[in-house]
Amino acid sequence: MDDPERRARLRLARTHRVGPVGYAQLLARFGTAAAALEALPMLAARGAGRPIEPADPRRIDEEVRRVAKAGARHCLTGDPDYPALLAEADGAPPVLIVRGDLSLLTRPSAAMVGARNASAAACRFARGLAQELGQAGVTIVSGLARGIDTAAHQGSIGSGTVGVIASGIDIAFPPENEGLQARIGEEGLLIAEQPPGTQPLARFFPQRNRIIAGAAQGTVVVEAAPRSGSLITARLAAEAGREVMAVPGSPLDPRAQGCNSLIREGATLIQTAADVLEQLRPIDLRALRSPVQGWGASPPEDASDRERAAITGLLGPVPVAIDELIRQSGLAPAIVQTVLLELELAGRLERHAGARVSLA
Known part of the structure; x- marks a missing residue:
């Protein structure tokens, strides 16, 4: 990937409330980090929570400078030398500093x-x-x-x-x-x-x-x-x-x-x-991973208000497996992913180990 896209991916990864799963789904849906960054405010608004502000580009420039000063470099998911086993693990970091x-x-x-x-x-x-x-x-x-x-x-x-x-x-x-x-x-x-x-x-x-x-x-x-x-x-x-x-x-x-x-x-x-x-x-x-959990899962799709209400109604403070939400809602995995992503960006969802989620 070219340098502007690398900077955009780093900025997306450093944006508050964009976790590893959300990061991967945003790239799958929008194709580039630049497009995903533009869509963040709209997606957070659909989650009916707090507004979201992408990471300040100046903060990213400072991080790049300090990483180089430490004799290190960034390694992003998608880079050919990103550790293959780690890439397959649940919640693999979008960005490593090595x-x-x-x-x-x-x-x-x-x-x-x-x-x-x-x-x-x-x-x-x-x-x-x-x-x-x-x-x-x-x-x-x-x-x-x-x-x-x-x-x-x-x-x-x-x-x-x-x-x-x-x-x-x-x-x-x-x-x-x-x-x-x-x-x-x-x-x-x-x-x-x-x-x-x-x-x-x-x-x-x-x-x-x-x-x-x-x-x-x-x-x-x-x-x-x-x-x-x-x-x-x-x-x-x-x-x-x-x-x-x-x-x-x-x-x-x-x-x-x-x-x-x-x-x-x-x-x-x-x-x-x-x-x-x-x-x-x-x-x-x-x-290693199921289609619901994996990075290669189908890209999220737009959800209707009825579908959002159905999935949100199944959530509570106790973590529940995503595949259980899919079974109980009867909705396509891509729709469930969309709603969970919107809730996460709105600050209303927490992700847990084992592909489980709960309301914040």
């Missing part, structure tokens, strides 16, 4: 996550496992957090590691990993979704986790407490149709409860690198 070697994600890949307050034994195991997998040609994906993430990166830095961060590409977090983060950007691959200068706020970590899970063929959890971010990553991996693996631990250690629960629920028990390699089968991208 520094390093994107070809690392064309190799077999495994995400490794775990507790920030991990035990010394678990960190040693994670470091050794990542090293062995790297020597076998597997790229290790993790989140540059303290504990297991750091150990995984340290073990795979020489063979191929990908660090996904919740801040801007120019901000190191945690501070003690500044050197490791810089080295990953030079020798591996560093990925950020947020614009430069963005601080690592709590709400950005689940978004980072979906990239970690979506970019890899499977996720290995080494140590995790119940209700931890690592278990969120494992759940996202399962929802994306990827392998979920867990290292068992002592039932006396609270940090092992999450992994033991995953195994009880069906995750593959991992003890060696050979166990992981056995699970990393080639993935058929065509089998």
Whole structure:
């Protein structure tokens, strides 16, 4: 795509209330980001909510300048080097900011996550496992957090590691990993979704986790407490149709409860690198997503007032699957997509993992 269209796509992606699903549907419907930007006010008005204002072009110019200053670049969905597995994951980011070697994600890949307050034994195991997998040609994906993430990166830095961060590409977090983060950007691959200068706020970590899970063929959890971010990553991996693996631990250690629960629920028990390699089968991208969820779904169509009322009446504060809305409404998927998009742009709809939606 030419530079004006790239700028327009970046502007569309940075527009408040345009999420990853809405972004893809807008491009499918209008063909170009420039046309989609022009249509945003009209679509939001149909959703009977708040007006919407496209992102300021000056803000986009500043972002492009800061990305270049950080030695990074933008990678958009549709670019030939956008990670193929991630593109197929639910809610794949329209825009990535990357520094390093994107070809690392064309190799077999495994995400490794775990507790920030991990035990010394678990960190040693994670470091050794990542090293062995790297020597076998597997790229290790993790989140540059303290504990297991750091150990995984340290073990795979020489063979191929990908660090996904919740801040801007120019901000190191945690501070003690500044050197490791810089080295990953030079020798591996560093990925950020947020614009430069963005601080690592709590709400950005689940978004980072979906990239970690979506970019890899499977996720290995080494140590995790119940209700931890690592278990969120494992759940996202399962929802994306990827392998979920867990290292068992002592039932006396609270940090092992999450992994033991995953195994009880069906995750593959991992003890060696050979166990992981056995699970990393080639993935058929065509089998990962349903037509309703996928980027290739039919473009949205105009909906009537009656159809809008029917779909809105089926929605409430409890998340519901989009395919359930299609079944209960009896309307075409493209019509349902249209109404949901209008509600989202109007600030009246929230999207959840697993292709579920609710009224805001």
